[in-house]
Amino acid sequence: MEVSNQEFKHCDLLLVKGRVDSATAPQFAHSLEALTSKGRYKIVVDMAELEYMSSAGFRALLGSQRACRRYNRGEIVLAAVPSRIREALELAGFTELFKLYDDNLKAVGNF
Template identity: 30%
Template structure:
Protein backbone atom coordinates (compact mmCIF):
# COMPACT_ATOMS: atom_id res chain seq x y z
CA UNK A 1 0.00 0.00 0.00
CA UNK A 2 1.94 2.99 -1.23
CA UNK A 3 1.34 6.28 0.60
CA UNK A 4 2.23 9.57 -1.05
CA UNK A 5 2.40 12.77 1.02
CA UNK A 6 2.55 16.23 -0.52
CA UNK A 7 1.78 19.69 0.80
CA UNK A 8 -0.03 22.20 -1.38
CA UNK A 9 -0.53 25.62 0.10
CA UNK A 10 -1.60 24.87 3.68
CA UNK A 11 -3.12 21.42 3.02
CA UNK A 12 -1.27 18.14 3.58
CA UNK A 13 -2.49 15.61 1.02
CA UNK A 14 -2.07 11.92 1.79
CA UNK A 15 -2.59 9.74 -1.27
CA UNK A 16 -3.40 6.12 -0.49
CA UNK A 17 -3.33 3.30 -3.02
CA UNK A 18 -4.25 -0.38 -2.96
CA UNK A 19 -5.64 -1.84 0.24
CA UNK A 20 -5.87 -0.26 3.68
CA UNK A 21 -6.40 -3.28 5.92
CA UNK A 22 -4.95 -5.04 8.97
CA UNK A 23 -1.71 -5.74 7.10
CA UNK A 24 -1.15 -2.24 5.71
CA UNK A 25 -2.78 -0.05 8.40
CA UNK A 26 0.32 -0.04 10.67
CA UNK A 27 2.46 1.40 7.84
CA UNK A 28 -0.25 3.98 7.14
CA UNK A 29 -0.34 4.88 10.85
CA UNK A 30 3.45 5.37 10.92
CA UNK A 31 3.28 7.63 7.88
CA UNK A 32 0.46 9.63 9.46
CA UNK A 33 2.44 10.02 12.70
CA UNK A 34 5.32 11.56 10.75
CA UNK A 35 2.86 13.93 9.04
CA UNK A 36 1.29 14.92 12.36
CA UNK A 37 4.71 15.72 13.81
CA UNK A 38 4.58 18.96 11.80
CA UNK A 39 1.17 19.79 13.38
CA UNK A 40 -0.85 20.39 10.22
CA UNK A 41 -4.32 21.88 10.58
CA UNK A 42 -5.71 20.69 7.25
CA UNK A 43 -5.26 17.13 6.01
CA UNK A 44 -6.82 15.64 2.91
CA UNK A 45 -6.83 11.92 2.21
CA UNK A 46 -6.95 11.26 -1.52
CA UNK A 47 -8.46 7.80 -1.92
CA UNK A 48 -8.47 7.82 -5.72
CA UNK A 49 -6.20 4.75 -5.80
CA UNK A 50 -7.72 3.02 -2.78
CA UNK A 51 -9.26 -0.32 -3.80
CA UNK A 52 -10.38 -1.61 -0.41
CA UNK A 53 -10.58 -0.54 3.23
CA UNK A 54 -11.21 -2.86 6.18
CA UNK A 55 -12.24 -2.08 9.74
CA UNK A 56 -8.54 -1.68 10.61
CA UNK A 57 -8.24 0.96 7.90
CA UNK A 58 -11.37 2.71 9.12
CA UNK A 59 -9.90 2.79 12.64
CA UNK A 60 -6.74 4.41 11.26
CA UNK A 61 -8.78 7.10 9.50
CA UNK A 62 -10.86 7.75 12.62
CA UNK A 63 -7.75 7.96 14.81
CA UNK A 64 -6.30 10.55 12.41
CA UNK A 65 -9.53 12.54 12.47
CA UNK A 66 -9.61 12.55 16.28
CA UNK A 67 -5.97 13.62 16.59
CA UNK A 68 -6.50 16.45 14.13
CA UNK A 69 -9.70 17.56 15.84
CA UNK A 70 -8.01 17.56 19.25
CA UNK A 71 -5.39 19.93 17.87
CA UNK A 72 -7.88 22.19 16.12
CA UNK A 73 -7.29 20.60 12.71
CA UNK A 74 -9.62 19.22 10.07
CA UNK A 75 -9.72 16.15 7.85
CA UNK A 76 -11.43 15.58 4.51
CA UNK A 77 -11.44 12.59 2.17
CA UNK A 78 -11.92 12.58 -1.58
CA UNK A 79 -11.85 10.31 -4.60
CA UNK A 80 -13.31 7.26 -2.88
CA UNK A 81 -14.41 4.53 -5.29
CA UNK A 82 -17.89 3.05 -5.13
CA UNK A 83 -16.90 0.08 -2.95
CA UNK A 84 -14.74 2.11 -0.58
CA UNK A 85 -17.37 4.83 -0.27
CA UNK A 86 -20.00 2.16 0.38
CA UNK A 87 -17.91 0.76 3.24
CA UNK A 88 -17.72 4.23 4.84
CA UNK A 89 -21.48 4.57 4.45
CA UNK A 90 -22.22 1.10 5.86
CA UNK A 91 -20.07 1.94 8.89
CA UNK A 92 -21.93 5.25 9.29
CA UNK A 93 -18.72 7.24 8.94
CA UNK A 94 -20.03 9.37 6.10
CA UNK A 95 -21.96 11.34 8.72
CA UNK A 96 -18.88 11.87 10.91
CA UNK A 97 -16.26 12.65 8.28
CA UNK A 98 -16.09 15.13 5.41
CA UNK A 99 -16.21 13.00 2.26
CA UNK A 100 -16.03 14.82 -1.07
CA UNK A 101 -16.09 13.90 -4.76
CA UNK A 102 -12.74 15.44 -5.66
CA UNK A 103 -9.78 17.39 -4.33
CA UNK A 104 -11.19 20.79 -5.24
CA UNK A 105 -14.38 20.20 -3.26
CA UNK A 106 -12.43 18.78 -0.31
CA UNK A 107 -10.06 21.74 -0.21
CA UNK A 108 -13.00 24.14 -0.22
CA UNK A 109 -14.56 22.31 2.74
CA UNK A 110 -11.38 22.35 4.80
Protein backbone atom coordinates in the same frame (compact mmCIF):
# COMPACT_ATOMS: atom_id res chain seq x y z
CA MET B 1 -0.28 -0.14 -0.38
CA GLU B 2 1.60 3.05 -1.19
CA VAL B 3 1.23 6.43 0.45
CA SER B 4 2.59 9.71 -0.82
CA ASN B 5 2.22 13.21 0.52
CA GLN B 6 1.94 16.58 -1.12
CA GLU B 7 2.18 19.66 1.04
CA PHE B 8 0.03 22.68 0.26
CA LYS B 9 0.00 26.01 2.01
CA HIS B 10 -3.21 25.35 3.94
CA CYS B 11 -3.30 21.56 4.04
CA ASP B 12 -1.64 18.27 3.16
CA LEU B 13 -2.77 15.83 0.51
CA LEU B 14 -2.17 12.19 1.36
CA LEU B 15 -2.56 9.92 -1.65
CA VAL B 16 -3.17 6.33 -0.64
CA LYS B 17 -2.99 3.63 -3.31
CA GLY B 18 -3.71 -0.08 -3.34
CA ARG B 19 -5.13 -1.98 -0.39
CA VAL B 20 -5.35 -1.04 3.28
CA ASP B 21 -5.98 -4.02 5.56
CA SER B 22 -4.67 -5.19 8.95
CA ALA B 23 -1.26 -5.82 7.37
CA THR B 24 -0.87 -2.36 5.83
CA ALA B 25 -3.01 -0.19 8.14
CA PRO B 26 -0.10 0.44 10.57
CA GLN B 27 1.86 2.02 7.71
CA PHE B 28 -1.18 4.12 6.74
CA ALA B 29 -1.64 5.20 10.38
CA HIS B 30 2.05 6.06 10.55
CA SER B 31 1.74 8.29 7.47
CA LEU B 32 -1.13 10.18 9.10
CA GLU B 33 0.74 10.47 12.41
CA ALA B 34 3.82 11.74 10.59
CA LEU B 35 1.71 14.74 9.56
CA THR B 36 0.00 15.36 12.89
CA SER B 37 3.30 15.10 14.74
CA LYS B 38 4.57 17.97 12.58
CA GLY B 39 1.55 20.03 13.57
CA ARG B 40 -0.19 19.48 10.22
CA TYR B 41 -3.84 18.86 11.12
CA LYS B 42 -5.61 19.73 7.87
CA ILE B 43 -5.40 16.63 5.76
CA VAL B 44 -7.06 15.46 2.56
CA VAL B 45 -6.90 11.70 2.08
CA ASP B 46 -7.16 11.11 -1.66
CA MET B 47 -8.65 7.65 -2.28
CA ALA B 48 -8.91 7.81 -6.08
CA GLU B 49 -6.42 4.95 -6.44
CA LEU B 50 -7.47 3.02 -3.36
CA GLU B 51 -8.78 -0.45 -4.21
CA TYR B 52 -9.74 -1.70 -0.81
CA MET B 53 -9.98 -0.66 2.83
CA SER B 54 -11.00 -2.82 5.80
CA SER B 55 -12.01 -1.67 9.28
CA ALA B 56 -8.29 -1.61 10.17
CA GLY B 57 -7.97 1.37 7.83
CA PHE B 58 -11.14 2.94 9.24
CA ARG B 59 -9.63 2.75 12.73
CA ALA B 60 -6.47 4.49 11.55
CA LEU B 61 -8.63 7.28 10.10
CA LEU B 62 -10.68 7.55 13.28
CA GLY B 63 -7.63 7.81 15.53
CA SER B 64 -6.10 10.56 13.45
CA GLN B 65 -9.40 12.40 13.02
CA ARG B 66 -9.55 12.71 16.81
CA ALA B 67 -6.05 14.20 16.88
CA CYS B 68 -6.83 16.60 14.04
CA ARG B 69 -10.16 17.87 15.34
CA ARG B 70 -8.85 18.51 18.87
CA TYR B 71 -9.03 22.24 19.74
CA ASN B 72 -10.66 22.77 16.33
CA ARG B 73 -7.22 22.87 14.80
CA GLY B 74 -8.12 20.93 11.69
CA GLU B 75 -9.70 17.80 10.29
CA ILE B 76 -9.25 14.91 7.90
CA VAL B 77 -11.46 14.98 4.82
CA LEU B 78 -11.78 12.24 2.19
CA ALA B 79 -11.64 12.77 -1.56
CA ALA B 80 -12.58 10.61 -4.57
CA VAL B 81 -13.76 7.71 -2.44
CA PRO B 82 -14.49 4.65 -4.66
CA SER B 83 -18.11 3.47 -4.40
CA ARG B 84 -17.38 0.14 -2.66
CA ILE B 85 -15.25 1.84 -0.02
CA ARG B 86 -17.86 4.57 0.41
CA GLU B 87 -20.53 1.91 1.00
CA ALA B 88 -18.41 0.25 3.69
CA LEU B 89 -17.72 3.64 5.31
CA GLU B 90 -21.47 4.35 5.32
CA LEU B 91 -22.19 0.95 6.85
CA ALA B 92 -19.68 1.70 9.60
CA GLY B 93 -21.28 5.11 10.23
CA PHE B 94 -18.08 6.87 9.20
CA THR B 95 -19.62 9.19 6.64
CA GLU B 96 -20.90 11.26 9.57
CA LEU B 97 -17.39 11.69 10.92
CA PHE B 98 -15.65 12.69 7.69
CA LYS B 99 -16.53 15.15 4.95
CA LEU B 100 -16.43 13.52 1.55
CA TYR B 101 -15.48 15.36 -1.64
CA ASP B 102 -15.81 14.20 -5.24
CA ASP B 103 -12.22 15.13 -6.06
CA ASN B 104 -9.08 16.32 -4.35
CA LEU B 105 -9.28 19.82 -5.83
CA LYS B 106 -12.59 20.50 -4.07
CA ALA B 107 -11.24 18.90 -0.90
CA VAL B 108 -8.10 21.03 -0.86
CA GLY B 109 -10.27 24.09 -1.54
CA ASN B 110 -12.25 23.33 1.62
CA PHE B 111 -9.31 24.45 3.77
